[in-house]
Amino acid sequence: MVVFLDGTIYTGREGVYQKVVGEGAPLPADLSSISNVNFHCSPAASQNPDGSYRVGAVTATASFRFAKWMERWFEISGAKVIIGKGGMSEKDYKELFVPQGAVYLTTVGYGTGALLGRGIKRVEDVHWLDELGIAQAMWVLEVENFGPLLVDGDARGNSLFERQQTQVNANLERLYDGLKKPALHRYGETDDRRDELI
């Protein structure tokens, strides 16, 4: 269940998705032959005087925000592994990931930035750095013993998070036993905007 990766991975989050899926920009040449592992991440990186890049730490950003781009992204990029923070819903795994043969690995912690940073051997390339900035650019990274990662979304679309949550949820109601509700409610407690909150 604990996974460590060797090989080449690349970062991509809302900046890259918006550019490629939203605006139709072409992917860097041969991306899918270089790597099919997409990491939801922004590295803490800086440029050395010789033009090379230094990556100190890497940690993932929360993936649920990117679900809306995934279907098209899989088709365009050929990605088979998504690494991120916190996973997506089991519904997303079954509807979007499984048909593409893709799985989801979650980083641990969060975040084990120094351990993951150690696993980065080299910055192979960086795309759209000027347009998107360090945090949103696509970084192509050579990695070795890159982890720890846990399988959240497996080949059948099961989610480790959701299975654990089902058990945690069974316990939640009793926590509120005997605690009276606040006088002023909020939308969210009701989603009917015709309701008054007093």
Added chain:
Amino acid sequence: MIDEDIVERAAFDVMAKAAIDIPDDYLTGIKGMIDLEKGDLSAFVLQSMVQNWEAATEDRRPMCADTGLPRYYVKVGNEAVMAGGFVALERALRRATARATHEVPLRPNRVHPLWRTDHGNNLGLNAPEVEWSFEPDADWIDVTTVHKGGLFGSDYRMLFPGDGIDGIKRFFLDTLIAFGKRGLACQPAIVGVGLGGSKDISMVLGKQAACLRTVGDRNPDARVAELELELKELGNSIGMGAMGFIGSSMVVDCHIECGYTHTGGMPMSVHTFCLSSRRATARIHADGSIAYRTDPMWFTPYMRREGVEWNAPQAANKAAAPARVSSGSA
């Protein structure tokens, strides 16, 4: 007289120290939680974090790539003299932020909220935030920085006096459960609760309670201290541990700060200072020497004063001050 370049050096150093070295109080707190954690996955996560902190310190690399929104808390002794005045001090803080972003490196997270303009150095409109406080009978300047991921784990609610402790507990649970799922809050966290003040101050107090008090510290009001421990216990009884997995490791400590508020209201905020609880403080003495520590010592008796005049209590008077400085803890 304290020079601008000394302030810049101290402000740069605390950025690097905060990014790389986990404070001892938090490390000790988490190790204690591992011993109590019965959830296998949650315990695995905590053990991985301990390895991560060791790797950060060994390699001198940031422990977490989300170095947050770099910012400063400055406490100025009433007798401190700053060369060039406070404009020079603020300039030194901005210069240090830009340099630390490139050299530590920190992630250049700061962008314009609408145009997403990125200066690449964590500077911009109202950034970095600098919060000021003062201390009587002192000629030093304390510069504290905090790195905290910025997206999840905080919430605000206007409660009313009639909602009572029940209302406080419900909102505390609501916030931890909402952001604890899948570990979005990066728990176990130091949970800060702001109670009272105006709405904005309620948020400020809760944030400062989470980020500027150490694990094990208790509010000087005995009844508030009791509520801190009760909320900590409540958070750890949710059944949720690290990453939202089954377990008990949610709250490594709970700190409450109160501010006098509107007679009709009881505003409350909740903040979670994450598994990379990064803070560092530099005390810049009048002779230009710098001493570093991880306890910001932000909430001094003077900060928590209630009346017009300030009468120093015995422990905080001039004679006792040097001992407190050298021991590095309050």
